Amino acid sequence: MRIDVYIPLVLSLLLTTVAPQVGLRVAPALATRVLTVAAVLTATATTWALILLAATLINEAPPVAAEAREAGRRLPEPVPEIIALAAVLALGLIAHRIYRALRAEHATRRTLHRLCEGHPEDTELIVAASPVPQAFAIPATSSAPGRILVTAAMLGALQPAERRVLLAHERAHLTHRHALYAYAVALASAANPLLNPLRSTVTYLVERWADEQAAEAVGDRSITALALAKAALVAQRPRPACALSFSDRAVTRRIAALQNTPPPYLWSIAAPVLALGVLPALGAVDATRDLLDLLEHVLV
Template sequence: MSFDVYTPLLLSLLLPLVSPVIGRRVAPALAARVLTSAAVLTAAATTWSLILLVTALVGDAPPVVREAREDGRRLADPVPEVIGVAACVALAVVVWRVQRAVRAERRTRRALRRLCEGQPRDTELVVAASEVPQAFAIPGRPGRILVTSAMLSALAPAERRVLLAHERAHLTHRHGRVVTAATLAAAANPLLGPVRSAVSFLVERWADEQAAAAVGDRVTTARALARAALCAGRARPACALSFTDRAVTRRIAALQTTPPPHLWSAAAAVLVLGAIPALFAADATGDLIRLLWNALT
């Protein structure tokens, strides 16, 4: 098997390097989408490469290869045995990590949905009597916005509108799905952990920009975020899209400047970076198919 099968694993090192730059220079909505898409493509390509290495692990494993060798035909070993064993172990770890991430996601979502049990189906805003200032969006059908009474009392009326617009943006643009996709990609490929962190930050920035546009005032949006961050407690659900989560000081600083531009060229470059590992994985698949075809013929 050619070097192509290893290339997706090497290229997955590049995406975490460019994600901070894209996060700073490209509009949050566009950056979050392209980084997530590239991460999913890269994770799928690296996982498939591991599958190919495991498939080619045992020189005698595919029956057609074994029979071909018994007939005296010379066939090159697709990969060294030690690499195949390492790929087998790595693939088992990937499966375990993805299963754990899926279970954690389901468990957290069930816990969040239970917070809104008993509310009318058409109720978007749920106010919980609590002394802990909290506000977060709960994805689902229907999506809900959960805000504690302490958070509402800490904000001025204009700042409350910012908070609700922020959380509504999470629901409208399905940020929960974006973060989940990036989380599963990072579970499949731990090298993509920084990309997952960047996407989690960018969806908050995305919602900040949507809130600023909705209220028409970036200063009020920054002030609402700062006030909420100062009074917010530390405890919050792990995967909730929280108003005061994800590097608040950086978000406030960003709101005090002009919105980043939509650099489509940079976004396209990131997508290409995500597509290249998939192309190499496809080429490696072709190599394995040709090997089996030669064994058959």
């Protein structure tokens, strides 16, 4: 347990280091899926590792210590007490961060769906009479379908072919449930702050994924790049944090990517990255086995 319990933390750093390179070399759809799974597995493993570290404080429980003294036994100390106490504090911080992430996601989705109130449920496209050029893909919920919300100002700034790109882009977000990937990685980074850079990578990749789907739908990568550039230029106000945006800070990278051939589905790269998510889980499992052996020694 002395080593295995720390493996998830070390591999978190390695995963965030390789994630940007995966995004450059692997098709966005595959890279998004692989990095999201790896992030969730790693965050779960690191949280469980902290729970295991905190559980070693059972040695300090008065009944356990008293019984050991009476029996003349010396209790093992798998980790220093200061580390176990630090793990308890970290778990409290993680719980707070996850609560904030859940509350922010719920509040944002509720606000976005309120914008669609009064429209028939079978209406996918909603055009808002707003002078602010914006476009949103509003994810579906158990009580409301997914919608595309576009302002009249955004539509007015684009040519017909460019509008088709915009709608295809936002429709790709809904079709492939990109909000779930963004949400999963947001929770993973809340549980493990070391994964924050990976969250940014996945946010970029879901936009790239939608770009590629839009280019395929309209059959013209140049028009897609032009529409993306124009939408980014006319958009002026920030949107809610979790909205899947048509324009973002990485727009120049996305335009450059559309001017080249799409990245291939390279499982030769994706598979090792997925393994980086599995290895922390295996390390946590082995550490759990060690802790169970410890508890058996302490409590029997």
